[in-house]
Amino acid sequence: MDRRQRAERAEHIAADLSARGVRQVALTWVDNAGITRVKAVPVKRLSHAAAWGVGMSPVFDAFLVDDSVAGGTRAGGPVGDLRLMPDLDRLSVLAAQPGWAWAPVYRLTQEGAVYPGCQRAVAHAALADAARHGLEFRMAFEVEWFLGTADGFPVGEGPAYGMSRVVELSAYLDDLHAALDAQDVPVDQFHPEYSPGQLELSVGATDPVSAADRAVLVRQTIRAVSKAHGYRVSFAPVVVAGQVGNGQHLHFSVRAGGRALFSGGEGPHGLTADGESVLAGVLRRLPAFTAVGAPNVASYLRLQPQRWAAPWQCWGRENREAALRLVTGSTGEGEVAANAELKCVDGAANPYLVVAAVTAIAAASHGRGETLPPEVTVDPATLPEGRRPQRLPQSLPEAVAALRADDVLPTLFGPELLDAYCAVRTAEAAALAGLKPQGIVEATRWRH
Structure with missing residues (x-):
């Protein structure tokens, strides 16, 4: 599925979410410390997120459980950027958080390749x-x-x-x-x-x-x-x-x-x-x-x-x-x-x-x-x-x-x-x- 197709599908999903009172979508991944991290987008931006992803630093690969950062790693530094790509097949309206939906993400490079540190992609x-x-x-x-x-x-x-x-x-x-x-x-x-x-x-x-x-x-x-x-x-x-x-x-x-x-x-x-x-x-x-x-x-x-x-x-x-x-x-x-x-x-x-x-x-x-x-x-x-x-x-x-x-x-x-x-x-x-x-x-x- 190319960017245009992903965007079109996300537009239909966003319309349904809006009709159900959803205004934000939480996009999550789990880091190497076992912490679920998140970036959220308004429903109106879901189509763009599905096509192009949401920017996120790779530094989270080096985050510890207390949010300090491990040094000396090949990945996880302050330089560079990734794209969080929501998996629309897994999107769910959150029944206990009115106004919210959720979707897990794959993490890609800016060039569109799967990021080697993406734990969900490894699975x-x-x-x-x-x-x-x-x-x-x-x-x-x-x-x-x-x-x-x-x-x-x-x-x-x-x-x-x-x-x-x-x-x-x-x-x-x-x-x-x-x-x-x-x-x-x-x-x-x-x-x-x-x-x-x-x-x-x-x-x-x-x-x-x-x-x-x-x-x-x-x-x-x-x-x-x-x-x-x-x-x-x-x-x-x-x-x-x-x-x-x-x-x-x-x-x-x-x-x-x-x-x-x-x-x-x-x-x-x-x-x-x-x-x-x-x-x-x-x-x-x-x-x-x-x-x-x-x-x-x-x-x-x-x-x-x-x-x-x-x-x-x-x-x-x-x-x-x-x-x-x-x-x-x-x-x-x-x-x-x-x-x-x-x-x-x-x-x-x-x-x-x-x-x-x-x-x-x-x-x-x-x-x-x-x-x-x-x-x-x-x-x-x-x-x-x-x-x-x-x-x-x-x-x-x-x-x-x-x-x-x-x-x-x-x-x-x-x-x-x-x-x-x-x-x-x-x-x-x-x-x-x-x-x-x-x-x-x-x-x-x-x-x-």
């Missing part, structure tokens, strides 16, 4: 490459968040998973579900989570790029509904030092040639040979993936044993302390229900890089004949020390080193994005070095 490219190998993916994020009062105290005093919390928050939750429904976001389930003030929402699975888009939209909607009710919200990995933190677990399934790879086979719990190879490849590369899924200094306060964070490099059927959990579903529904859950993902992660990494690793592992090690069928922390599986990286610098040494993910990222991403994460680790857990939490609590 799209990974998906296209997997499709050339005959693979199809379905993915979905679970979103956990802390709901607090204006001064930060948890909202809801009931027990974990307690119905009393739902009763206390019934009006808030009804507004949230109504907003998501109006935005065509399918909700699979909701429940109050383990920690005080913690809630969790699971949405329907879709293709990987759309799953990442949906994660951004869901979090934005939660934030808007919470604000309308006078609440403060955090998706940070840890909100209170020493307590269970917020995850953003990824569920994924793979098909090849129309056949589900995680059910109907002769491998462990019905895995096909190709499905087992995919999961074995993912499991083997979890140390490198941790730099993508758990990319904040506070992430390593969350990745602790027996805190529902699964800090162990192991797998198991329905084992919630294993980083890779195999979900088979009830007997008879494996064809549609079987999937794998990556639990070493939290709310500081860039969802586009998460889905890109899993897609690329799965594609690289498919058909390789890899086999899984014996599954862990108990809480790994209860095993004798010599029999416990390996821990995932226990610090951000350790995870970044594993990422750089991996055989798949650096190629996926490309030199420019890898350099900027690792520079941001290394600078964040240096900035918070020496702080006690409480200080780390205070520095990151309200940034995500």
Whole structure:
């Protein structure tokens, strides 16, 4: 579609948006610190934005979680300009923000080429490459968040998973579900989570790029509904030092040639040979993936044993302390229900890089004949020390080193994005070095 066609399509969309009372469109991307950044345009300028994009500095590739800037990167300096190109197929009217619509963007150079640092484009490219190998993916994020009062105290005093919390928050939750429904976001389930003030929402699975888009939209909607009710919200990995933190677990399934790879086979719990190879490849590369899924200094306060964070490099059927959990579903529904859950993902992660990494690793592992090690069928922390599986990286610098040494993910990222991403994460680790857990939490609590 050329510029003229994009402009004409955007004009029709803008007319419909105006008729529905929309006056502004938020154009968002997620940076290397996991922060959703935005530029907004009036509806009347949507046609121009669709044709020519919206200018934005590449410096945001070097932004840290506190908005300081990492130095010494190939990308992310003050010189140059990019173009934010809205994806009109993903545009949504924001039900909880009257007068607003939203669309994710691709970032292009001024010459119209895909910018090497565009995380959404990296995810799209990974998906296209997997499709050339005959693979199809379905993915979905679970979103956990802390709901607090204006001064930060948890909202809801009931027990974990307690119905009393739902009763206390019934009006808030009804507004949230109504907003998501109006935005065509399918909700699979909701429940109050383990920690005080913690809630969790699971949405329907879709293709990987759309799953990442949906994660951004869901979090934005939660934030808007919470604000309308006078609440403060955090998706940070840890909100209170020493307590269970917020995850953003990824569920994924793979098909090849129309056949589900995680059910109907002769491998462990019905895995096909190709499905087992995919999961074995993912499991083997979890140390490198941790730099993508758990990319904040506070992430390593969350990745602790027996805190529902699964800090162990192991797998198991329905084992919630294993980083890779195999979900088979009830007997008879494996064809549609079987999937794998990556639990070493939290709310500081860039969802586009998460889905890109899993897609690329799965594609690289498919058909390789890899086999899984014996599954862990108990809480790994209860095993004798010599029999416990390996821990995932226990610090951000350790995870970044594993990422750089991996055989798949650096190629996926490309030199420019890898350099900027690792520079941001290394600078964040240096900035918070020496702080006690409480200080780390205070520095990151309200940034995500």
